[in-house]
Amino acid sequence: MIHFSKVSLIYPNSQRTIIEDVSFEVNEGEFVLLIGHTGAGKSSVLRLINGLVPHHTGGILSGSISVAGRSTATLKPGELADVVGIVGQNPANTFVSDIVEDEIAFSLETLGIAPEVMRKRVEEVLDLLALTALRRKNISELSGGEQQRVAIAAALVTNPKVLLLDEPTSALDPIAAEEVLSILHRLVHDLGLTVVLSEHRLERVIQFVDRIILIHGDGSLALGTAEEVMRSSPIAPPLVELARALKMPTIPLSIREFRKLAPKIEVADNPEIIDSISTGEVLLSINELSAAYQDSQGAYALSKINLEIRAGEIVALMGRNGAGKTTLLKCAVGLAPITSGSVRVSGNNPAALEGPELIRNVGYVPQEPTDLLYGQSILEECALADKDNKVAEGSTLAIYKSLMQIPDLNSHPRDVSEGQRLGLALSIILSAQPPLIVLDEPTRGLDYQAKKTLIQVLKGVAKKEGRAVLISTHDVELVAEVADRVIFLADGELIADGSTSQVLNASPAFAPQVAKALPHTNWTTVNEAERYLNAEK
Amino acid sequence: MKTAHIQRLGFHPLFWWVWAVLTSGVVLVLDKTEISLAAIASCLLLASRFKSSTYWRSSFKWILRLALIAFAFRMLIGFTIGVPMPGQVVFTLPQIQLPELLVGIRLGGPVTEQRLLLTLNEAALLAALILIFALANSLSNPHSLLKVLPRRFYGIGLASVIATSVAPQAARSISRVKAAKRLRGQSGSGLQSWKRIALPVLEDSLERSIDLAASLESRGYGYFPNTTRYRAPSWKMRDSLGVSGPAYLLIAIFIAGSISPWLIGALFLFLTLTPVVA
Structure with a gap:
């Protein structure tokens, strides 16, 4: 679906190459996660896929990228609008209408879809993202999570083959993030949509993704199944770090997997929770x-x-x-x-x-x-x-x-x-x-x-x-x-x-990963677990 | 109650722009101080009538300040620079002797009644025009132009949206940056402090515009030859009714020629307020 062949990207006035001589392929119906430190180039790689880089932002690109058989070298992002949908980091900046329904229809209007078809598509996508109740609401009155869903709906309504999302959950509370991600998960499974998303908060997304692209920031990147990459990645969610600390042979990606695989940890003296009430001024x-x-x-x-x-x-x-x-x-x-x-x-x-x-x-x-x-x-x-x-x-x-x-x-x-x-x-x-x-x-x-x-x-x-x-x-x-x-x-x-x-x-929604993974220990962070394990030795 | 009703129904995206063009047409054709002052009054009345909490609405008060500054500046220039004018001297400013080359032009000196009236006329016209368009800008969603402009031309659509959203976005950023300035422990106002506000505000607007352009581009705006409408914004009866006042006035002026300026001023104030009735 997405094909990178010997791609290098460098921005003018910058000494650092974002990626250098990179080749990879993303198949149809895959859920791919882009990770990397801030400034490593996650957004750039994401925007390379629909041609916003370099057509919109500038930059020197070599090699070839194609999406659904179309090359981004000659086609501008607008000409790929029917195959690639993108949701930016700040959806609020990208809305062009006041009303939810109109915003979703806007993408179809620009493509020249017939009005009857348009009605049906808008209806479908409103249902798909559970926006029916909000259809006539003013976008500025919606919460962050709802706005994120509107932006996804607006990108999805054109039936693209690829959906790109730039940090879709960074502004969302855990519950709203969960909602957005489970919708994406469903789209990948039910509709065979290819999803590429970048995210910092791995604990929220890692259980849903098939493969991970790790951008090192020195021009190279690592690509593999989520478990392969997590084995050695310098960027890892608490659950993975806990598994590493426990030296588990397979790296679990979800709480459920962890509980299945985790060794028995006997906590001898369950430390009493002492409410240290501060007596300061x-x-x-x-x-x-x-x-x-x-x-x-x-x-x-x-x-x-x-x-x-x-x-x-x-x-x-x-x-x-x-x-x-x-x-x-x-x-x-x-x-x-x-x-x-x-x-x-x-x-x-x-x-x-x-x-x-x-x-x-x-x-x-x-x-x-x-x-x-x-x-x-x-x-x-x-x-x-x-x-x-x-x-x-x-x-x-x-x-x-x-x-x-x-x-x-x-x-x-x-x-x-x-x-x-x-x-x-x-x-x-x-x-x-x-x-x-x-x-x-x-x-x-x-x-x-x-x-x-x-x-x-x-x-x-x-x-x-x-x-x-x-x-x-x-x-x-x-x-x-x-x-x-x-x-x-x-x-x-x-x-x-x-x-x-x-x-x-x-609270089940707000509990940290370590607490969910090892509920009997009263630990909330990997540090606590490590301290205990080291003391055992 | 009625306000909520009006806001929900709303006018056509172009309504306020049509109103602004017609009203400014009247003001320009007549070119009378009384009319300009009446236009300023009707802008202020309409601004207080159509209140809403949308972010673009807040730009009006900032442009109002700008209009005041423009008015004051125009008056100052009018008083101090220009060719001497006959008439009764109202007051005298200290005059600066200019070199021989600029013969006929004076700097400072006596301000005659004629000069005073002429300057007032020009300054009021300037302020009126600024306010008329500021009102249109602050009462319509800057992005709504995208819906009505021809979509074949990506550049035109984008440029007009960015142009009309500069003021509203800046107004939104200003309040945020001012709050932040207070947080950094600065209370002073003045040129230095405005420089500190202006820079982040400009950067902010630029960032938003770039985001919007990227969004339009990746949604195929302006790339596909045939565009369709989901729910075309239609020009309704109340839109026509709303702009009928300044439109009839403009026609009447062309037919009637000159009438007493005060009468027209009163008529003007009355007729430009038709959006309230509609």
């Missing part, structure tokens, strides 16, 4: 908070939230898309209006704090860290932060250097990887030394390596005297690794507040 106190808040994405509400965060804690805020997580964070930093109740950050009302006073009390890293950046280079950005935060020259850069390996100081903040950009935004916040750090969805687009760095950084921050961290995230594995306490929001109400293992393990 109260840094954030939210009292009977209610808020109604409306922006371009929709309307949100919070009702009667009570919450206290003390120094020394790392608290994770979880919940489904649209549950009010971002609104709660915005209230905590005084960005969203409050209807009733109170918010106090170190005793101050954040909405009343002016200028540098705010960042000295609470630092907020928004969902798009780029919003915080406006310098032309990393060096300039750090210098600006030193000046804004009135700290000694070079201190922001020093913090950045201590957090992670930093890129070339003269590169533009938009050109560095997502992890490095997040690190930069975090360093700017940290240089003002606020006692409370708030992060909104920090792991979106981060690979496992960047996530590990982030975990270390956050743990380091919370360890410092009198600091606390509040993170809102869908990433259960991150929460299991880093958080002491989890708060669960549903529909604007706080429904659970407790220690990480208590809250996570109680």
Whole structure:
């Protein structure tokens, strides 16, 4: 179906080749996963398949690529629209209509499909993606998961032979992600659709895929069945790492397989869960908070939230898309209006704090860290932060250097990887030394390596005297690794507040892989398992 | 109640653009200060009448500021630069002596009544035109043009969509970037701070436009000779009714020639508000 023959790709003004002399084939009806570190070229390879690279983005391509027997060298992406459908990273940016139904029909209109046929196809695809109830809704009122489904429907409605998806679950909560992936799984099995998708959160997708393409980032790539690649891949989900730690002969890809294959692990003394209630100073106190808040994405509400965060804690805020997580964070930093109740950050009302006073009390890293950046280079950005935060020259850069390996100081903040950009935004916040750090969805687009760095950084921050961290995230594995306490929001109400293992393990959808795989051990992370196994020896 | 009703029904994607062209036609043909001021008033009235929470709607308030700046700037230029004009002197600005070469042009100096009125006329016309098109831009979904423009030409469709979505998208980014600026502990306003807002906003809009172009391209927009319609947006009675006011006005002017400007101004204000009735 997809045929790469001796393909090399290099972007102008870049020293690195994305791929070099690569040949592979994807068969009809295969479900293929593209993995690689951020910036390795996953999106580029994906977009090579329908010709967006190089026709749309530029780049020097050699070798030949063909899809369903058509070569992308001579055909533009538009001319392949009837055989390849693509769903981009930010579906919201790609919609052209207000109404769900019209958006789906748009792809058919451009292809000139007869209206009667069009009606039928739209109807079919609405059913297929369970969108019938939403057909007349305004797209901007839909949740992230629903928007993702609309984008998939719009790509599928033309009956393409190949569907390409770029990180389809990165913005979704675990339940919405599960929905999208099971739909893809069904399409592959029932309709013989060929699906190629790129994803960082392997724990969500790996059980569904047939083969994996691992992009090393040095121009080469590895291709094999999911199990083959997982045996040695530097990028692996917690379940695979657990299997490696247990030295299992076959690598299981799903929880079910793991339980079938796993050796008996006797945990001698089941460690009692000790609720380590922090006794530090109260840094954030939210009292009977209610808020109604409306922006371009929709309307949100919070009702009667009570919450206290003390120094020394790392608290994770979880919940489904649209549950009010971002609104709660915005209230905590005084960005969203409050209807009733109170918010106090170190005793101050954040909405009343002016200028540098705010960042000295609470630092907020928004969902798009780029919003915080406006310098032309990393060096300039750090210098600006030193000046804004009135700290000694070079201190922001020093913090950045201590957090992670930093890129070339003269590169533009938009050109560095997502992890490095997040690190930069975090360093700017940290240089003002606020006692409370708030992060909104920090792991979106981060690979496992960047996530590990982030975990270390956050743990380091919370360890410092009198600091606390509040993170809102869908990433259960991150929460299991880093958080002491989890708060669960549903529909604007706080429904659970407790220690990480208590809250996570109680919910089947939000439990981390290790907890699901070894439910009797009370472990939530691979680290815990490794520590135990090493102690056994 | 009625507002919700109107929004749900909605106008044709081109409705506000047709209204804008007709209304600006009237303003340009008459070229009277009173008419320009009436046009500004009707834009403000319509903007407050058709409220919605869609992101493109918020661009109007930003362009309103821009129109005010344009108005002030035009007034300033009109007062200070130009050929001397006869009439009663209203006030006098300090004059700067220009070299012999630029004979007849003065910088500063007396501002006569005629100059004052002429400048006001031009500035009001400028502000009115900006607001008329800003209103059209902020009341129609920028992407809806894709639905009605001929699809044979990828470039035209894309260019018009990007052009009409610049302002709404920028308005959306501005609020986000301003919030982020506050988070970084900056409270000041001024040129420096605007530079810090402008750059991320521009980058943001560019990124969105590129995403949209890629999406259109990969969905085959402009590549297939015959396109069909799922549910063609039809020009309904209420669309015609909505634009009838400025249309009849334009015809009436051509037939009648000159009438008292104040009378026309009142008529204008009344007739450009037909979208409210429709």
